[in-house]
Amino acid sequence: MKLLVTGGAGYIGSTVVLDLLAAGHRVVVIDDLSTGYREAVRRVEQLAGQDVPFVHADIADAAAVRRALNGVDAVLHFAAFKVVGESMAHPERYLANNVGALGTLFGEMARAGVRRLVYSSSAAVYGTQREMPIAETAPLLPESPYGLSKVHGEQWIDWMVRCHGWSAVSLRYFNPVGAHASGRIGQPVEGAQALLPRALLALVRDDAPLTVFGTDWSTADGTALRDYIHIADLAAAHRHALDALAPGQHAIFNVGTGRPHSVAEVLAACRRVTGREVPHVLGPRRPGDMACATADPSRFRAATGFTADRTLDDMVATAWRWTEENPGGYGG
């Protein structure tokens, strides 16, 4: 297929582009480089041994989206802002980019007759749940504007499917981590908010100790539990999602391992892999955070046969290789 990847210069998008090229698809990327890197796409081209057409534009730019959609069979939509805390400080930015821009993207898809979509949703749609693991049927209780933006995205997709007969799959990611095995593409640690890149930043920079947000959660060691999924497993999940697209259906799947790890366990894995203790300080909980989020990944497994089986140590080892070889991220 010929695929349009929005946000393909970002952490997840770039890894997925490489995976799709390796599977024989043709890929066009549209990205405004607001949080992504042109260099990431260049490295994907080097690793894949082929060119990737790149449209440097905002997905709210209708003419650019129209150009990018030329001859495309399906869209994988990653382009969005993703930082929970930032969304609490600037909810209007998240509304405009994560929800408002869908109007242009979906409008141009409808105009071009592109009716297949894979959407990056998030475990943030669930908020704090009583039942663990979390199934897709759980009530949606987002606790941040970011989480709400993903709920709205899914709901708009429902209507595009109902009204236009589109095929869509929404993947609710549970904490993607790790890097491509080559060590060439990954998530720059500088400025990253997620636990693992922040822990690795603390290892490469003396002045950036990690803050552990909350040690009083109702978990075994008091630190928050998350279901981490290796970026390589997540990339593979997108290929399976493309295969699962069915006309007139919007399928929603959790993508995680179903085996959560605490912050303390992640720090222990960092110690095992790097041989060093992550410098850290203990801090209070952040607004919008939750104690535990673990996927029930069985619906996706039943629909596609896919299982995410890479381990926490694999995740840390690839992320560490990428960070050691690219301490300045894509900048040098």
Ligand SMILES: NC(=O)c1ccc[n+]([C@@H]2O[C@H](COP(=O)([O-])OP(=O)(O)OC[C@H]3O[C@@H](n4cnc5c(N)ncnc54)[C@H](O)[C@@H]3O)[C@@H](O)[C@H]2O)c1
């Ligand atoms: N990384 C995570 O922990 C996580 C978890 C759940 C869901 N997601 C979702 O996955 C997707 C990708 O996340 P990521 O971690 O790769 O983030 P990222 O910031 O690395 O990538 C997002 C990419 O989208 C681009 N972008 C943003 N707004 C755009 C716009 N209006 N027009 C064009 N390009 C735009 C950015 O420049 C960037 O390259 C996002 O939708 C995010 O909400 C991420």
